[in-house]
Amino acid sequence: xxxxxxxxxxxxxxxxxxxxxxxxxxxxxxxxxxxxxxxxxxxxxxxxxxxxxxxxxxxxxxxxxxxxxxxxxxxxxxxxxxxxxxxxxxxxxxxxxxxxxxxxxxxxxxxxxxxxxxxxxxxxxxxxxxxxxxxxxxxxxxxxxxxxxxxxxxxxxxxxxxxxxxxxxxxxxxxxxxxxxxxxxxxxxxxxxxxxxxxxxxxxxxxxxxxxxxxxxxxxxxx
Numbered sequence: 001x002x003x004x005x006x007x008x009x010x011x012x013x014x015x016x017x018x019x020x021x022x023x024x025x026x027x028x029x030x031x032x033x034x035x036x037x038x039x040x041x042x043x044x045x046x047x048x049x050x051x052x053x054x055x056x057x058x059x060x061x062x063x064x065x066x067x068x069x070x071x072x073x074x075x076x077x078x079x080x081x082x083x084x085x086x087x088x089x090x091x092x093x094x095x096x097x098x099x100x101x102x103x104x105x106x107x108x109x110x111x112x113x114x115x116x117x118x119x120x121x122x123x124x125x126x127x128x129x130x131x132x133x134x135x136x137x138x139x140x141x142x143x144x145x146x147x148x149x150x151x152x153x154x155x156x157x158x159x160x161x162x163x164x165x166x167x168x169x170x171x172x173x174x175x176x177x178x179x180x181x182x183x184x185x186x187x188x189x190x191x192x193x194x195x196x197x198x199x200x201x202x203x204x205x206x207x208x209x210x211x212x213x214x215x216x217x218x219x220x221x222x223x
Contacts, residue, residue, distance in 0.1 A: 002101070005147045007033065007071075008140075011078045012118050013102030018086045020099045026079045030072060033139070037068055040135040048134065064133040071129070071136060078105075119148035 002020070007029055010021060041064070042049045048064065082102070103109040107117060122144040130137025 002150070005143050005150065007075050008118075008122055008143050008147055009101055010082060011074055012105055012122075014078075014082060014105045015085060015100070016082045016102040017098040017100035018090065020101055021079070021082050021086070023083065026076070026083070029075065029079075033072065033075075034068075036139055037135045040138055044138075045134050064135070067129060067133040068136055115148065115151035119144050119151070122147065 003025070006021065006025060010016070010026075038049075104113055104118065107113045122140065126137050126140035126144055128137075129140055
């Protein structure tokens with residue numbers, strides 16, 4: 001789907017990746033646009049494709065060709081500009097995401113610009129081109145629908161991925177806390193018995209009493 005919406009991305013965006021936009025893409029898109037526009041013209045608007053012989057050619061009859069050539073000219077101007085930016089980055093050795101789809105050339109680089117503002121502007125442009133050349137206008141409407149659907153799904157998926165990543169981080173934090181709590185030793189309260197209270201004794205008096213018994217006269221011991 002990326003490849004089909006490339007013409008609109010190239011006109012609106014710059015700083016594209018070197019594998020997202022190449023010379024092969026530019027040339028291939030040019031031939032593809034000519035094929036699709038002529039296919040729509042001959043199968044859905046055959047009266048515009050083949051004019052009667054007696055019809056007098058006016059400026060209005062040249063509008064389909066002028067409109068298509070103008071669109072292809074814009075594609076080549078901005079397409080070559082993106083290729084030159086890629087070449088300058090490569091020469092400077094600047095690392096870049098090779099499939100980067102670019103950032104807006106005229107608007108701020110915000111998600112709402114990618115999935116709403118740019119497709120809305122493309123829809124208005126496609127409506128104006130449809131008034132000039134029905135086949136090219138229908139082709140631009142198809143590209144606008146693809147661009148809107150892809151970018152909105154892309155940013156929705158990014159938002160979901162961000163939420164999922166945050167959920168995984170929270171779950172990891174919870175499991176880490178539980179693991180660290182299980183590894184911590186359980187504290188046990190040990191009650192230590194109080195030491196027995198010893199009455200203070202006069203050591204000198206006890207010493208005297210013991211010696212009195214030893215030095216007591218024999219007569220007093222026999223009595």
